[in-house]
Structure formats: C-alpha cells, structure tokens
Amino acid sequence: MALQDQTLPLPGIVPDRTGSDRTDHLLVASMVERGSRVLDVGCGDGELLQLLESRGIDGRGIELSREGVNRCVAKGLAVVQGDADTDLVNYPDDAFDYVILSQTLQATRQPRVVLENLLRIGRRAIVSFPNFGFWKMRLQLLIGGHMPRTENLPATWYDTANIHFCTIKDFVELCDEINVKMERSVALDLYGRPVPLNLPWWVWNMFGEQGVFLLSRGGKK
Amino acid sequence: MVDIASITSPVPSPGISADERSHEADHPHSLLAQFGADQPLRLDCGVDLTPFQIAYQTYGELNADRSNAILVCHALTGDQHVFNVHPLTGKAGWWEIMIGPGRPLDTDKYFIICSNVIGGCMGSTGPASTNPATGKLWGLDFPVITIPDMVRAQAMLLDRLGIDTLLCVIGGSMGGMQVLQWTAAYPQRVFSAMPVACATRHSAQNIAFHELGRQAVMADPDWHHGRYFERSTQPHRGLAVARMAGHITYLSDAALHRKFGRRMQDRELPTFSFDADFQVESYLRYQGSSFVERFDANSYLYLTRAMDYFDIAADHGGVLAKAFAGIKTRFCVVSFTSDWLFPTSESRALVHALNASSARVSFAEIETDRGHDAFLLDVPEFFDISRAFLESAGKARGLKGKAFSSEVDSGSREENVSTKVSG
Numbered sequence: 310m311a312l313q314d315q316t317l318p319l320p321g322i323v324p325d326r327t328g329s330d331r332t333d334h335l336l337v338a339s340m341v342e343r344g345s346r347v348l349d350v351g352c353g354d355g356e357l358l359q360l361l362e363s364r365g366i367d368g369r370g371i372e373l374s375r376e377g378v379n380r381c382v383a384k385g386l387a388v389v390q391g392d393a394d395t396d397l398v399n400y401p402d403d404a405f406d407y408v409i410l411s412q413t414l415q416a417t418r419q420p421r422v423v424l425e426n427l428l429r430i431g432r433r434a435i436v437s438f439p440n441f442g443f444w445k446m447r448l449q450l451l452i453g454g455h456m457p458r459t460e461n462l463p464a465t466w467y468d469t470a471n472i473h474f475c476t477i478k479d480f481v482e483l484c485d486e487i488n489v490k491m492e493r494s495v496a497l498d499l500y501g502r503p504v505p506l507n508l509p510w511w512v513w514n515m516f517g518e519q520g521v522f523l524l525s526r527g528g529k530k
Numbered sequence: 531m532v533d534i535a536s537i538t539s540p541v542p543s544p545g546i547s548a549d550e551r552s553h554e555a556d557h558p559h560s561l562l563a564q565f566g567a568d569q570p571l572r573l574d575c576g577v578d579l580t581p582f583q584i585a586y587q588t589y590g591e592l593n594a595d596r597s598n599a600i601l602v603c604h605a606l607t608g609d610q611h612v613f614n615v616h617p618l619t620g621k622a623g624w625w626e627i628m629i630g631p632g633r634p635l636d637t638d639k640y641f642i643i644c645s646n647v648i649g650g651c652m653g654s655t656g657p658a659s660t661n662p663a664t665g666k667l668w669g670l671d672f673p674v675i676t677i678p679d680m681v682r683a684q685a686m687l688l689d690r691l692g693i694d695t696l697l698c699v700i701g702g703s704m705g706g707m708q709v710l711q712w713t714a715a716y717p718q719r720v721f722s723a724m725p726v727a728c729a730t731r732h733s734a735q736n737i738a739f740h741e742l743g744r745q746a747v748m749a750d751p752d753w754h755h756g757r758y759f760e761r762s763t764q765p766h767r768g769l770a771v772a773r774m775a776g777h778i779t780y781l782s783d784a785a786l787h788r789k790f791g792r793r794m795q796d797r798e799l800p801t802f803s804f805d806a807d808f809q810v811e812s813y814l815r816y817q818g819s820s821f822v823e824r825f826d827a828n829s830y831l832y833l834t835r836a837m838d839y840f841d842i843a844a845d846h847g848g849v850l851a852k853a854f855a856g857i858k859t860r861f862c863v864v865s866f867t868s869d870w871l872f873p874t875s876e877s878r879a880l881v882h883a884l885n886a887s888s889a890r891v892s893f894a895e896i897e898t899d900r901g902h903d904a905f906l907l908d909v910p911e912f913f914d915i916s917r918a919f920l921e922s923a924g925k926a927r928g929l930k931g932k933a934f935s936s937e938v939d940s941g942s943r944e945e946n947v948s949t950k951v952s953g
Contacts, residue, residue, distance in 0.1 A: 346888075369890070375897060375911075382862060382892045382915050385922025389863075389881050389893035399882040 332501030333521060334360050337409060337435050340493060340523045341366055345406035348431065350393050350423075351413030355381035362386070369405075371396060394418045397426040405431040412519070414438045415471040425487060428526050433492070437521040440496070442476030442514040460499070461518070477513055477520040484524065493523035546618050546823040548764055551651065552667070555826070556660050558653025559617035560585040560610055560646070563690050571648065571683050574839075577673040581662060584687045585653025586645035589613050589629065590637035592693070597927055599693045600635060600920070601684065602644040603701030603708035606833050607773070607825060609652040610644045613637070618824045627908055634916035639924065639931060640697065647708075648683045649675040649833050651826035657756070658826040669828055670756035677704070677840045681711040685719070695719050698923055700916075702726035702905035703872065704833070707840050710880070713861070714842050714853040722860040722923035724916065726905045727869050729876035730850055730883070731841035736871060739779050740834035743772030747827050756828050769827045770818030777817045782868040782901035786810060843883075850883035857884075860926065861891040862919040864912060866904040892919065 352370030370388035381388035408431030427434035446457035496517025570580035646654035706728025750768030790810040843850040865877035
C-alpha cells in the first residue's frame with residue numbers, strides 16, 4: 310500500500326475541513342491581535358495574508374518563488390521576492406508586531422539564525438512546522454527502515470526542499486537555548502485538530518503532525 | 531581593399547529634416563501647457579527657467595472625482611507619444627503593448643498622462659527649443675537639468691490639469707527614476723507607484739556608458755560645440771554611435787545571440803572589409819541611424835547627464851530609507867533577471883529601504899533573457915503583475931467599476947487540506 314493511502318487509525322477523529330480556510334491558518338490568525346502589523350515569511354500564494362487582511366491586520370509577505378509572488382501581487386497583497394535565510398537581515402529591529410514562519414523553518418539553511426531574526430524583527434513570532442516526532446514518521450523509520458514520507462511531506466529524501474527537520478521536543482529545546490519564551494503552543498493532528506491540551510509533552514510529540522507556537526523574546530537569563 | 535566609405539559613413543544621412551524636428555521642439559503635435567514668468571521652474575542648478583512649456587498626451591477620461599489619473603514617465607530616448615502614432619517617425623506609440631482598452635493601463639478605466647521631460651526634444655522646453663530671450667535655439671546655453679527638475683515640472687503640469695493625487699506613477703529606466711523621485715518629493719500626491727527596471731542612483735558603470743555616448747557626440751566634427759543647428763547640420767555619426775553603445779546595454783548576451791547569433795547579413799562569406807558583414811552590425815547601424823532622425827544630440831547630452839546625477843539617498847543624508855520615511859504610497863517594484871544595466875540587486879536595495887520605512891511594497895523579479903528593454907516588450911508576466919497591481923490600487927482607492935469590486939477571488943478560493951510546504 311502506498312504511504313499516501315494509509316488512513317489514520319486513531320478512533321473518533323473525523324476530518325474537519327468544511328470552511329474555506331485552513332485550520333492551521335485560522336489558528337495562526339487567532340494568535341494575531343487586530344490592527345497589528347504582520348510579516349509572513351514564506352507566504353506562498355498569500356492565503357494566510359488574505360485571511361489576516363480580511364481581519365483588519367496590516368500584512369506583508371516574503372516569498373521565494375516568483376510564481377508565488379506574482380499570485381500574491383495579483384491579489385493586491387504586498388509581497389516581495391526574497392529568501393528567509395538571506396533577506397531577513399535587511400529588516401530593521403521591531404519592524405513588525407508579529408513575524409510568521411508557517412511551514413518553512415525546516416526548509417531554511419540556518420533555522421536557528423532565522424528564528425533569532427524573527428524575534429528581532431517582530432516583537433512576537435508565530436512558527437509552525439511539521440513534527441518529525443509524529444508517530445507515522447517514527448514508525449516508517451523504525452519498521453520500514455526508510456526516511457519517512459507522509460501525505461503532507463511526500464517528497465523523497467533526495468529531492469526534498471526540507472533540509473532541517475526537527476521534532477516538537479527539539480524545537481522546544483532550541484527555544485530554551487536561545488532564550489525564547491513560548492507564549493502559546495498547539496500541536497495539530499493529521500486533520501489539523503488540536504491535540505488536547507491536558508496531555509503531556511510526549512503525547513504531543515507523538516501525535517502532533519505539526520506544531521504551532523506563539524513566541525516572544527525571553528527575559529535576561 | 532577596405533572600403534573607406536563604409537567606415538567613415540556607417541549611417542545614412544537623416545531622412546527627417548532638421549527643420550521638422552526643430553519645429554516639433556517648439557510647436558509639438560501634442561497638448562501644450564505653457565508657463566509664463568509668474569510660474570518659473572526652479573531648477574536644482576539654481577536657475578529659474580522661464581518661460582517654459584510642457585508637451586503632453588492624454589488617453590482615456592478623467593473621472594468625476596479625479597481619482598483615476600496615471601502618469602507614465604518615459605525613458606531616456608522615449609517621449610510623450612506612448613499610445614499614438616509618432617508625429618515624426620510615423621511609428622506606433624512606444625508602449626502600445628501596455629496601454630489601451632483591456633491592456634494593463636486600461637484606457638477604459640484610467641486617465642493616462644504622459645509628458646515629454648524637461649530637457650527633451652519633442653515639445654517640452656529643452657536645448658532644442660528656442661530661447662525666447664535670444665530668439666535662437668538654446669543649445670548648450672540651456673541649464674543642466676536633473677531628474678528632480680523633470681518631476682517638479684510634471685507636478686506643475688498636474689496642478690494645471692487640476693489633479694491633486696495620482697492613482698499611480700509608472701515608468702521604466704529613467705522613467706522609473708522619475709517614479710522614485712515622485713514618491714520621495716511628493717509622497718502625498720502618489721497613491722501607488724510602479725518603478726520598473728531602475729535604481730535609486732546611477733551606478734559608476736552606467737555613468738561610464740553615458741560618458742562614452744556623450745564623448746561620441748562631442749567628438750563628431752559636426753557637433754560644433756552644440757551649435758550644429760546654426761550650420762544646418764547635426765552630429766549624426768556621433769549620436770548614432772552613442773545610440774549603438776546604449777542599445778547594447780539595453781539588451782543581453784542571450785538576447786543578441788538568439789536574435790542574430792553570428793549570422794551574416796545578405797551574404798554567405800565574409801567580405802574581408804569593415805562593411806556590416808554580421809547581422810548584429812547591420813542591426814546596430816540601423817538603430818543608430820533611425821535614432822538620429824528623431825532625436826536631438828544636445829538633448830541626449832542633457833538627459834544622460836540628468837540620469838548620472840540621480841541619487842535619492844544623497845539627497846537624504848546618505849540614508850535611502852529616510853527618503854521614504856512614513857510614506858503611505860503602495861509600491862510595486864519590478865526588475866528583470868537579464869537586465870545588467872539596472873540589475874535586480876538595485877531593485878532589491880530599493881525594496882530593503884522601503885521595508886525599513888514600513889512602506890507597503892511588492893517586489894517581483896521577472897525571468898526573461900531580453901535584458902533591460904524587457905519592460906518595453908511582450909513579457910506577459912509583467913503585464914499580469916501590472917494589471918493586478920493597478921486594479922488592487924484602484925480598489926483600495928475606491929474606484930468604481932467591475933474590476934475594482936472586492937468580490938474578486940473570494941468565491942474561488944481552493945480548499946487545500948495539505949500543508950503549504952509539501953515534502
């Protein structure tokens with residue numbers, strides 16, 4: 310059976326995708342205060358930016374692909390062509406209230422430097438990334454002996470753009486190391502539903518398909 | 531034996547008479563705004579230019595609340611005839627591909643204005659115009675002008691037309707420089723701006739190419755220190771060489787190779803002379819000779835000089851971001867991958883400064899091998915971006931009409947269940 314065809318064997322979970330907006334986008338948007346200024350790094354075709362602007366948020370974007378930029382401009386969004394690894398340094402300190410890095414951290418060359426830049430440019434950062442500690446990933450490596458591939462990450466190891474995978478646990482440790490404060494953390498399952506809050510970290514790291522974090526600068530250590 | 535005639539006279543003599551051109555400089559086939567002694571143009575060099583005139587063209591209709599005006603700024607060798615037959619050459623307007631009903635600069639929606647720059651030779655006051663104080667042509671007595679001077683004159687034209695705020699200022703190359711100067715000098719009068727294939731300052735390499743062109747003009751014995759018109763001649767060889775050199779900088783290695791390669795012109799074998807054996811030579815000679823028919827050599831000197839002097843940051847304490855501090859204008863910066871005259875890095879520097887100023891900026895680099903001139907050519911991606919940017923600006927400004935309603939997109943949004951980065 311192809312990996313993509315496998316179904317989630319967890320009971321009682323029904324896909325909940327009836328609206329036009331992605332659940333993770335709605336979650337990110339719910340973390341942003343109205344009237345604030347936001348930079349979306351790796352904004353793709355501008356779906357999240359459109360959602361934010363519809364909520365009265367002043368949004369800007371950076372996108373690597375020309376096609377993505379052109380589609381964004383066609384939607385009236387303010388997006389520049391650029392690279393998270395090389396172009397964030399050009400933004401001044403405190404330029405934005407929030408800087409969003411949605412599903413892009415794992416594709417950067419220097420995730421730590423990028424993360425530090427996010428919290429230099431923005432007073433807060435919202436970061437989401439695929440969790441490599443997700444049970445399906447672990448199972449494929451453990452049982453199949455292959456580098457994991459999933460519905461959301463279907464590329465093979467030799468052609469993937471994602472060069473720095475991490476688990477939720479790894480990310481939490483990095484945040485601690487560079488003195489970043491976690492204001493809110495949410496793990497979403499395969500269907501974009503939050504893993505219940507009252508469960509311990511290891512459950513998140515196991516059943517969260519992606520992690521979404523609201524971060525701020527930590528105090529002095 | 532080498533054919534001497536083909537070296538010394540690489541271009542045919544001009545087909546459009548100097549009289550025709552001279553007449554066009556004072557009495558253009560264009561709309562004309564004349565400014566008397568009560569409205570001098572204060573130039574950066576310290577001179578008050580008066581009287582002076584601006585020749586301009588308009589297309590489309592200005593709406594009732596005067597909110598749909600777009601100013602097109604032309605490049606070095608362009609003029610105000612963007613969307614009509616050129617009165618001297620009889621050729622189509624230089625941006626007909628971009629302007630007209632259904633095109634990005636849609637004349638059914640927008641009121642398009644394009645004026646000949648100050649220092650030009652197509653009806654706005656410049657070195658080819660008659661100096662009313664002497665009754666003779668200005669020539670080199672004309673004061674040296676700058677990009678800010680051109681824009682100051684355009685602002686006076688808009689005052690005359692009763693237009694306070696432009697929906698957009700758009701232009702490529704030297705036109706893009708004017709766009710940037712507009713936003714730096716009159717940010718409140720520019721709702722949106724589209725600087726294309728340009729830079730916030732002229733680089734050393736660009737100044738060097740311009741100097742080459744000017745020296746070619748001035749080395750022509752027919753130049754006569756800029757008084758060639760008094761001897762019923764003109765430095766057509768020098769100006770043609772300047773144009774040839776300039777034209778190479780507007781193209782790219784790949785574009786030249788694709789267009790001409792090493793193909794021969796009307797012959798199979800080399801002639802062992804300095805005749806135009808190669809197609810690329812023949813093409814450049816044609817470009818040179820057709821240019822001198824419509825352009826004034828002194829005007830070429832003045833306009834290249836204006837570009838050389840352009841440096842927005844220098845006018846703002848050396849900090850580019852200061853030029854745009856607090857600006858509300860919506861920007862769409864466009865560059866082309868194969869443009870080595872105004873490379874993408876220049877546009878990127880502009881974008882960084884605009885970001886640092888918290889300006890609302892979009893930036894797209896368009897992939898093409900056609901070099902700097904790509905903004906004048908059929909590059910669909912550029913048209914799509916221009917159209918979308920202008921429509922979103924129109925929408926934001928509250929223009930009425932189908933294209934500006936806010937329902938675009940909302941119904942057709944895809945339901946995408948996978949995450950954005952796949953694998």
